[in-house]
Amino acid sequence: MSRLSSLPFRLPSRSAGRAPVTRPTTPDVPALIVEDVTVRFAGLTALDGVGFTVAPGSVHALIGPNGAGKSTTFNVLSGIYGVSEGSVRFGEAELTALAPHRIAALGVARTFQNIVLTAGTVTDNLMLSRHTLTRAGFAATALRLPGAVREQRRHLERVREIGTFVGLGASLDTPVALLSYGDRKRVELARALCMEPRLLLLDEPVAGMNTAERVGMARTITDIRDALGISILIVEHDMGMVMRLADEVTVLDFGRRIGGGAPERVQRDPAVVRAYLGTAGDSADDGTAAEPASEETP
Numbered sequence: 001m002s003r004l005s006s007l008p009f010r011l012p013s014r015s016a017g018r019a020p021v022t023r024p025t026t027p028d029v030p031a032l033i034v035e036d037v038t039v040r041f042a043g044l045t046a047l048d049g050v051g052f053t054v055a056p057g058s059v060h061a062l063i064g065p066n067g068a069g070k071s072t073t074f075n076v077l078s079g080i081y082g083v084s085e086g087s088v089r090f091g092e093a094e095l096t097a098l099a100p101h102r103i104a105a106l107g108v109a110r111t112f113q114n115i116v117l118t119a120g121t122v123t124d125n126l127m128l129s130r131h132t133l134t135r136a137g138f139a140a141t142a143l144r145l146p147g148a149v150r151e152q153r154r155h156l157e158r159v160r161e162i163g164t165f166v167g168l169g170a171s172l173d174t175p176v177a178l179l180s181y182g183d184r185k186r187v188e189l190a191r192a193l194c195m196e197p198r199l200l201l202l203d204e205p206v207a208g209m210n211t212a213e214r215v216g217m218a219r220t221i222t223d224i225r226d227a228l229g230i231s232i233l234i235v236e237h238d239m240g241m242v243m244r245l246a247d248e249v250t251v252l253d254f255g256r257r258i259g260g261g262a263p264e265r266v267q268r269d270p271a272v273v274r275a276y277l278g279t280a281g282d283s284a285d286d287g288t289a290a291e292p293a294s295e296e297t298p
């Protein structure tokens with residue numbers, strides 16, 4: 001059965017003001033369990049026995065100074081890097097044994113630090129994400145057979161619904177090249193959502209955004225969690241955003257997990273503060289220090 005037709009919920013539209021978010025009744029979202037993951041590159045241990053669990057339907061932040069191993073973790077979770085040791089379970093599946101397309105098919109979608117969009121409109125970009133959910137074959141689609149046309153129409157409706165939900169309702173037919181930076185980041189987010197994920201990996205979703213865009217994006221991420229009940233793992237350097245948004249935080253430093261738990265606990269953890277600010281006498285002006293919590297970011 002098509003995953004599109006089996007969706008147990010409708011996304012609330014944001015076009016009529018603030019979205020009335022409702023939690024789906026059957027969000028079939030398993031925990032992501034990362035256990036003792038070690039990744040070695042010739043002579044360098046990028047991850048060293050890292051473990052954490054992303055609870056179903058939660059926003060979990062992965063933080064740490066530059067080079068801590070956050071991107072490596074994302075690359076392991078999405079099948080780009082293999083592991084030297086350890087396991088990553090998502091429901092029944094062992095992700096470390098799967099190729100990226102198999103992991104995506106399980107409902108793990110990812111955005112990237114750098115925006116990678118194709119030419120065309122917002123809708124064109126979002127429709128590209130639907131191909132893994134499309135049942136009609138290439139020939140049926142090319143020949144515009146009735147079943148294929150109906151399926152395409154359903155995908156188009158869903159894509160426009162998701163686009164509107166993330167705040168792109170007025171730009172669905174706009175070429176992405178004409179969008180602001182903040183809106184292009186939203187297209188990336190919507191494109192990942194169009195894969196109907198159960199786990200969303202967001203790699204620095206507010207990097208490069210101005211304060212207003214950051215606030216808007218933080219709200220959208222919360223809306224996604226609340227409306228869809230999916231899990232969200234987020235790598236982000238904006239500590240204000242992380243502390244306000246995350247249900248739980250995992251902290252990495254030099255490839256090791258050095259702390260974790262509720263944001264308020266992590267913020268007070270001496271090992272975490274030390275990792276970000278350096279030991280006494282170290283300067284924190286090397287770009288690795290946590291940005292101060294901004295009042296504007298919800």
Ligand SMILES: Nc1ncnc2c1ncn2[C@@H]1O[C@H](COP(=O)(O)OP(=O)(O)OP(=O)(O)O)[C@@H](O)[C@H]1O
Pocket residue numbers: 041044045046064065066067068069070071072073
């Ligand atoms: N493909 C690779 N080959 C060799 N070393 C790598 C590779 N990928 C990452 N590394 C190294 O692994 C370590 C962790 O890097 P990683 O990019 O995961 O850190 P990060 O926490 O994402 O940093 P940043 O916040 O700067 O993006 C670094 O020392 C990095 O140079």
